[in-house]
Amino acid sequence: MRDVAVVGIGMNKWGELWDKDLRDLYVEASLLAIEDAGVDHIDSMYVGCMSSGLFNCQEHLGSLMADHLGLTPIPATRIESACVSGGIAFRMGFMEVAGGFSDIVLAGGVEKMTDVSGDGATFALATACDQEWEAYNGITFPGLYAMIARAHMHKHGTTREQIAMVSVKNHKNGMHNPNAQYHLTPSVEDIINSVKVAEPLNILDCSPITDGAAAVILTTVEKAKELGKPIIRVIGAGQASNTLALHNRSDLTRIQVTEDAAKMAYKMADKKPEDIDFAEVHDCFTIAELVIMEELGFVERGKGGAAVEAGETDVGGRIPINTSGGLKSKGHPVGATGVAQIHTLVEQLRCDMGECQVKGAKIGLAQNMGGSGGSATVHILEAMS
Amino acid sequence: MRDVAVVGIGMNKWGELWDKDLRDLYVEASLLAIEDAGVDHIDSMYVGCMSSGLFNCQEHLGSLMADHLGLTPIPATRIESACVSGGIAFRMGFMEVAGGFSDIVLAGGVEKMTDVSGDGATFALATACDQEWEAYNGITFPGLYAMIARAHMHKHGTTREQIAMVSVKNHKNGMHNPNAQYHLTPSVEDIINSVKVAEPLNILDCSPITDGAAAVILTTVEKAKELGKPIIRVIGAGQASNTLALHNRSDLTRIQVTEDAAKMAYKMADKKPEDIDFAEVHDCFTIAELVIMEELGFVERGKGGAAVEAGETDVGGRIPINTSGGLKSKGHPVGATGVAQIHTLVEQLRCDMGECQVKGAKIGLAQNMGGSGGSATVHILEAMS
Amino acid sequence: MSFESVTPARYARFMPQRYRLEANYCAKCDLHHFPPRQICKCGNKELETRTLPDEGEVLTYTIIHTPGSQFSDERPFAIGIIELATGARITAQIADTPFDEIEIGMRVKIEFRRIQTVGEAGVLAYGYKVVSM
Amino acid sequence: MSFESVTPARYARFMPQRYRLEANYCAKCDLHHFPPRQICKCGNKELETRTLPDEGEVLTYTIIHTPGSQFSDERPFAIGIIELATGARITAQIADTPFDEIEIGMRVKIEFRRIQTVGEAGVLAYGYKVVSM
Numbered sequence A, B: 001m002r003d004v005a006v007v008g009i010g011m012n013k014w015g016e017l018w019d020k021d022l023r024d025l026y027v028e029a030s031l032l033a034i035e036d037a038g039v040d041h042i043d044s045m046y047v048g049c050m051s052s053g054l055f056n057c058q059e060h061l062g063s064l065m066a067d068h069l070g071l072t073p074i075p076a077t078r079i080e081s082a083c084v085s086g087g088i089a090f091r092m093g094f095m096e097v098a099g100g101f102s103d104i105v106l107a108g109g110v111e112k113m114t115d116v117s118g119d120g121a122t123f124a125l126a127t128a129c130d131q132e133w134e135a136y137n138g139i140t141f142p143g144l145y146a147m148i149a150r151a152h153m154h155k156h157g158t159t160r161e162q163i164a165m166v167s168v169k170n171h172k173n174g175m176h177n178p179n180a181q182y183h184l185t186p187s188v189e190d191i192i193n194s195v196k197v198a199e200p201l202n203i204l205d206c207s208p209i210t211d212g213a214a215a216v217i218l219t220t221v222e223k224a225k226e227l228g229k230p231i232i233r234v235i236g237a238g239q240a241s242n243t244l245a246l247h248n249r250s251d252l253t254r255i256q257v258t259e260d261a262a263k264m265a266y267k268m269a270d271k272k273p274e275d276i277d278f279a280e281v282h283d284c285f286t287i288a289e290l291v292i293m294e295e296l297g298f299v300e301r302g303k304g305g306a307a308v309e310a311g312e313t314d315v316g317g318r319i320p321i322n323t324s325g326g327l328k329s330k331g332h333p334v335g336a337t338g339v340a341q342i343h344t345l346v347e348q349l350r351c352d353m354g355e356c357q358v359k360g361a362k363i364g365l366a367q368n369m370g371g372s373g374g375s376a377t378v379h380i381l382e383a384m385s
Numbered sequence C, D: 001m002s003f004e005s006v007t008p009a010r011y012a013r014f015m016p017q018r019y020r021l022e023a024n025y026c027a028k029c030d031l032h033h034f035p036p037r038q039i040c041k042c043g044n045k046e047l048e049t050r051t052l053p054d055e056g057e058v059l060t061y062t063i064i065h066t067p068g069s070q071f072s073d074e075r076p077f078a079i080g081i082i083e084l085a086t087g088a089r090i091t092a093q094i095a096d097t098p099f100d101e102i103e104i105g106m107r108v109k110i111e112f113r114r115i116q117t118v119g120e121a122g123v124l125a126y127g128y129k130v131v132s133m
Ligand SMILES: [Zn+2]
Pocket: C026, C027, C028, C029, C030, C031, C040, C041, C042, C043, C044
């Protein structure tokens, strides 16, 4: 297996971008990544996108994007796994380069969510859970995570304030991210008093509806050296599945798919949780970040809330999490999110994060997740000296 | 790169299966493939499906199918590339095994199309072409191929009768396929007089709307020997992209993406068109088969019609094509089609095709295609003695 | 808004599950699968059809204020994960119960109700909800 | 039937292309891109905005008898691929022309017309059709 590096990253300003369509967003981010890498061609491409069928009445995105990037006739494949579509697109790119099938692969993700109404977006997103046995009965995504929150609070004594602190921290970090959808600094009280979505979660606990794209370029470490780029190596790649329906999981306070994907990534990287300097994780809802910290082994089970409260996950803390602002402030164009996490890992490992730079960061981890935890990827990247 | 073999195949009876849902279909075919292979576990899975979002309001199929097959926590990834979703799922499985990432991979495909009305299905399928610049203006899939047919007839003198003969031949073959949706034997006249869909194509030139699934198991040649299965090796795998919109292709009588994918597959296999004993190709519409024969190098450009008329592609002919009955008689559950083609290749190479067996078949080729030719795969399989 | 989310075919297909809570049972694992499965995680395909009990307990719940388009008229409503006596679990709306009386561990009983009105044809889609006992 | 296939946002976004046939031009390749692109296949990103000519020629065509749901009321209709004088190509309905007069090579002129009525809001979606000259 060949050593693989990320040599280029690209991302546009995210938000409600009414004047740009699906292809505009993806092409924009991809051109930035290609320029950043300084490569003169691309051998193959993966496009992560959850539901362009329901959001944009457009499938067949591999061909659409290769066409509009002027990259035909390269193989171009769309990956769908709900909100981990981008994370898997990245893993496919990694395997294609590591396996020796291609030398330079573009892995991108995109979602254009604001062409439908808010109710329409809720409907489309619910297709990531079990349509017949969950959504049919009225559950929504915020609702699924609200049920995890309720169970976590009940079992572990996690407080409503601790849950809100995730949002406070991520928004604080997001103030320094020019690509973030929202630049605001809500307090714990603002969050607890914001509009109810699915009790106990409010609107300021939820990642927003977003249009956006992100792209990265993978190649061999050898080729990366030729390009004269800082060598950011992919040392661990894990992916796992779990039951689609939340109700079929034995412990409702857990998101076990994350632990399973992490095990695979830690093993490949030969690293432990304590070797990780910082992480980007899938905070689609505030409660998710707490549970994920536990699944990744950063804190003991049930102690996520206390760790956030103690500032352990702040930029200057023991294990900084979501220094980009996370899905909460950056926005969550579902297919793009997993790729944007890699974007942040590379920025940190290149020491390009400015105010949110984690000092001495050498190893970063990205955790991306689909649905209520039906699928996940975990990637570990290391800066080579 | 490791040598890869197909050791298990599974497929259910295709048709309008109102009493089965998306997961039922996929699980059924997958269990048949697992049983056929005789493997005791699966390491990873790819699910090809075009538009379960629009057809079934269900995305996140990797997790759904891994869950209902009892395969969690394995990595399970859904691939979408319109009607070549299944072909790419197979290619991903091939790369994962060849690259040494997994030993046993399930590659399956599924589409459940009859939960929406006929108009609804036409709408959903049109999301495989350019929604904004083709479908918006009223074009449909039969319409796109009808325009290719019109151009081919105009430039090469291909006759309406020759085009219809593709349907005659494929229906004749399909009479022997118990899994086929339709068992009927229309004449050239029946086809030319059938209901108009998009002139010059009629209903009997079009593959039907179908519910169905297919699955195959890939492993190393080494492992295949241990299992005691006939060794059917994957010797060539190609994938290509082209413009999404038909109108942007310089020659409207061609489907160049097929030639590009075939070049990659022929090169990897170190084979030429004349080395191929038989082929399964993407006859979504009668005209497609004629053009594909030309792109694969089986006949000179413009001579597809004459070759079919001369019986060269009959079961006993020079290069038998679609001995399974093709999409025309077998049905076309779009995400499953590419995997079902591999199913037929393996049946032929195991000498299990009964009436439609190609004598002395050693090397088979499968060509699968998305949209009006925006993407394609070509795979070459060889029976090892 | 929804893309023909329930057609008559789809509706009829799920009647045994939606009206009678028909599950299947793996004797090897002493496990009920709802909806029924073709294979148990243990590999057993010889699963027996069984009807689930109509009583259970709330494991967790939420009050939905921003539902999907097909439930817009019913906001807010309570919904939870219910464990039935046999151990099988369902996600179901908790009806006829004041929100502030719902709690984890609450005993509930299953009833058959209208769930949503959907599609252009306005098909009434029925199924199960639970009420406090 | 269609999932909100045209919202006002989407509708407004494409106005320059749908109403004025605004393309962009790569001087290096002497090529017009419609709709406009961010990059030409040659790698050139310095593309110039240009309005396409309103005359062209039919390269191929068909008569649609079974359209998608949003065109159900208009069947049958003619549609073809039109090459404009500059070489740019579009897919467009061929209006006001008896079907048996349409042929490959026919000269046509572009007109702006209503294309479809879509979505729950009944937004009228306009764009280009061609008529025989
Ligand atoms: Zn069991």
